[in-house]
Amino acid sequence: MxxxxxxxxxxxxxxxxxxxxxxxxxxxxxxxxxxxxxxxxxxxxxxxxxxxxxxxxxxxxxxxxxxxxxxxxxxxxxxxxxxxxxxxxxxxxxxxxxxxVRKTYLRELETKGAKLIPTLWLDVADDAAARAAFATLESDDLVFKRQVGAGAKDQHRLKRGEPVPEMRHPMMAQPFLPMIQTEGELSFIFIDGEFSHALIKRAQPGDYRIQSTYGGREEKITPGADDLAAARAIIGTLDEAPLYGRVDMLRGADGELLLMELEVIEPYLYPVEGPELGxxxxxxxxxxxxx
The missing domain is CATH 3.40.50.20 (Rossmann fold)
Structure with a gap:
């Protein structure tokens, strides 16, 4: 064997x-x-x-x-x-x-047609840079994420004028989108380039982080044709199909899905919601x- x-x-x-x-x-x-x-x-x-x-x-x-x-x-x-x-x-x-491994890959996918949440890349995320991000992104509510990271570690949601915590890593800043607390984040799992299953991840009331560590919960869904096509298009940007990939998306104000992450390193693939995964x-x- x-x-x-x-x-x-x-x-x-x-x-x-x-x-x-x-x-x-x-x-x-x-x-x-x-x-x-x-x-x-x-x-x-x-x-x-x-x-x-x-x-x-x-x-x-x-x-x-x-x-x-x-x-x-x-x-x-x-x-x-x-x-x-x-x-x-x-x-x-x-x-x-x-x-x-570095979320700057999103910039490359954007050139290939992926729709992203407006993003500001901060290689040095000091107090001045963080405060300037509110004006640049024209938002009073921002989320700061590590460029290399996962699981919302060292992630911060800040309102304009709030104290800026120490951020020792290169960061990315994005406007907070309320849809994460209403509809939730959609995940599409692909195996060998073929669609396997999809789910929606929701944060517990009062939070916006959808990971299980913070009380997030998941629900299997049957995605609509347009949503599935949007996720397929993201996988299709790769030169060849990976063994596994997870496309995480969030719905924008116009109803179209925005790419949050294309996870092809070590994503959890939600086998409970996809019993055929194995x-x-x-x-x-x-x-x-x-x-």
Whole structure:
């Protein structure tokens, strides 16, 4: 039976003393993948990306999964991916990861037709730059996000005139869109370039962050044709279909969807809302390995 590594981290592996509160999502992914992979002759094993004892050449492939600490160890993480890719197949590939790891990739997608929330890129997010962003973006309510980050870590929602917290990382600033608190954020999951399932993520009352860590909740949806076409168009901007990708979008004032993120590094793929995910992933890996 060919071994497949599911790349995790010390903050998501079961039994870890520093396990994240949302690491149950890692468990959901493993539960979804094990059976379908075994049915195709694969044994999937969870391995931390920084495990010094890991023999990557022993695996037929490595799938980047819940590597949910990479944003604070970026250079180390990217170097580890290059080592892995030098010994076996890596999904998604390191070149795609390097491109996707900094949210400045959104600027490239905009040139290819993606509609974005107006964004100001602040490589130095000091007090003066943050305050100037309100005038530049013509908004009294802004969200500041790390250019390299995930899970709303070090993210700030600020109103004009409020104290500016220390922001030590390059940031991106966007107007706050109330739709995140009304309709919610839409996510479209694609496996091997094909649509798998979609869901809507909503924040708990009084918050705007939709992640489970902050009380966010999810609901499976059947997307309308126009919404699905918008998400497909984002996946279509890539030179080739990744093994997996998640397109996160928010509806603008005109009713059209705006791209928030194209996640092709380590996104949670919501297997509870997409019960066919495991089979789709297993089939995709089998096709790519030619077995």
């Amino acid at each position: 060919k071994k497949i590594a599911y790349l995790a981290s010390r903050v998501t592996l079961p039994g870890s003393p520093i396990r994240r509160t949302d690491a149950f999502e890692h468990d959901f992914m493993m539960d979804a993948l094990r059976g379908p992979f075994e049915a195709r002759g694969f044994r999937i094993e969870e391995v931390s990306w920084d495990d010094p004892k890991a023999d990557w050449s022993a695996y037929g492939a490595v799938i980047i999964g819940t590597t949910w600490d990479y944003w604070d160890r970026l250079d180390e993480f990217l170097a580890a991916l290059e080592r892995i890719e030098g010994q076996t197949r890596l999904f998604n590939g390191s070149a795609l990861v390097k491109w996707n 089979e789709r992933m297993a089939a995709g890996v089998a096709r790519r390995l030619g077995v």
